[in-house]
Amino acid sequence: MQILDQIRAEALERGIPASDVERWLGLVRPCALLTEGGDGPVVGRFGGPVMLPAGVEDPVYPLLATIDCAALPAGVTDLALPPDGRLLFFGFPEENGMGDVVHVPEGAAVEERARYPRTFPPDEDSYGPVYRELPEGDLYLTADVSLPFIGEIELPGPPWAEPLPGHPHSEEMAEVWADQWGGAPLLIGGYGTDYNGGDPVRIAARCAVKEEKAGRRPGPVSPRAEDWVLLAECSVDRPGAGATIFWVIQRDDLSARRFDRAYVLVDWNP
Template identity: 70%
Template sequence: MILDQVRAEALDRGIPAGDVERWMRLVRPCALLTQGGDGPVVGRFGGPVRLPADVADPRFPLLVTIECSALPAGVTDLPLPSDGKLLLFGFPEPEGSYSMGDVVYVPEGAVTTERPEYPEGYPPDPDSYLGVYESLPDGEVRLTVDVSLPFVGVVELPEAPWMAPLPGHPHAEELAAVWADQWGGAQLLLGGYGTEHSDFAPAATIASFAVDAEKEGHRSGTSSPRAEDWVLLAEVNVDRPGAGATIYWGIQREDLAAQRFDRAHVAVYWNP
């Protein structure tokens, strides 16, 4: 099991056993969703876009549909709906930081109509986004039950406070490095801490982006700037020739509990 490997490697690196066990208390359950494996089908990449009449046509392509009733209890520590569908919209392009996608919850039994597969701003033309669409995964996704530990940054900058090591733990940086060495990545991740890139810790970065978006009029409402008030709902990793992108869907804890998925915020990490 990966936690046994993490524990053994941390001890081999000379980290005191008590500090290792303290770190292990941060473990969170998460769901890895892949197109392979023998786990149950819990959704699909792509597919038709069906939304209730009171929901506007999507601004971004549909990337993932999650069947909430297919998720076993406790597979994440998120208070997800027990039935209905979660639709995750987004696009793996470095076009900006603000609201680069949407989350729509469709309750079980809701009357829906089919919408355009390709949003107006993202046509599948050879001169525009055809190549991107061809890189997107398509088809059923299967569940693997897994666990998650934090990635923490190794540098603290005034303009990037989310890069600070986890406060109060003397070996946070070293233990995060152990986890990074063991973590194999995921095509689609539901819950957990998510994959941190060099200057991009998912929940903290999304919180910062959401606050900035409100200040600049790109988003309504009032969001908390504190990372602990946000959770990672999902992430999708898209490989493209010579580049890659990670799309993160985050939401405030209170909004998730109230199923206010229109308050979710989406950010893209672009890795050329």
């Protein structure tokens, strides 16, 4: 409530009508901020061993983070996450990087895999500097709220079914929120920050539809951004460059635990 009060006060100071401010604040969603320190509970870790069931193929990308689903308190996100087991987020934060996400059910027999995938050997000059910047250690939870960072999103349901900027102050309200945003290296749920100046969820939906039409992605794929959600976002900074990885998934696939159908975007910032 304190964060929302700050946003409300700043927006009103900018001259945004109170009715439009409240309309925008109606989009608020809970999200989990995960950092390498803090006062909250430990809910996972950056890095660590790659533990996967025998039937799962070796990962193509390095392991970035493992989340203990049972350690996430109820209501910390509005996602239909598994109640237990672990979510393993793989990715490579570089220009040509991508990623995957795997759910390992509670009690599943697992075996340790190679830490470094063959496709991204750590001894190569192009990969070694990236590995040295990947975070390691426990992940601490902070429960937070999330609002859109980009004005171009689709407002859910009537009476706000039109795409933004149908909201007359969408860009200004997104700027207000960005000014209040403290950031975190890993987010679960909420709204994505920025993918090349656009909403990563909406862009992922469009890209997935194009791939389906081209026969490169099995259906069904919904073209509606509201049928997709941000599962997680990880930011890795290093001298002279950095990248943000977005794992986006259809709501139906998340509910059905079809994590292999997640769509991954990497925003590289040289």
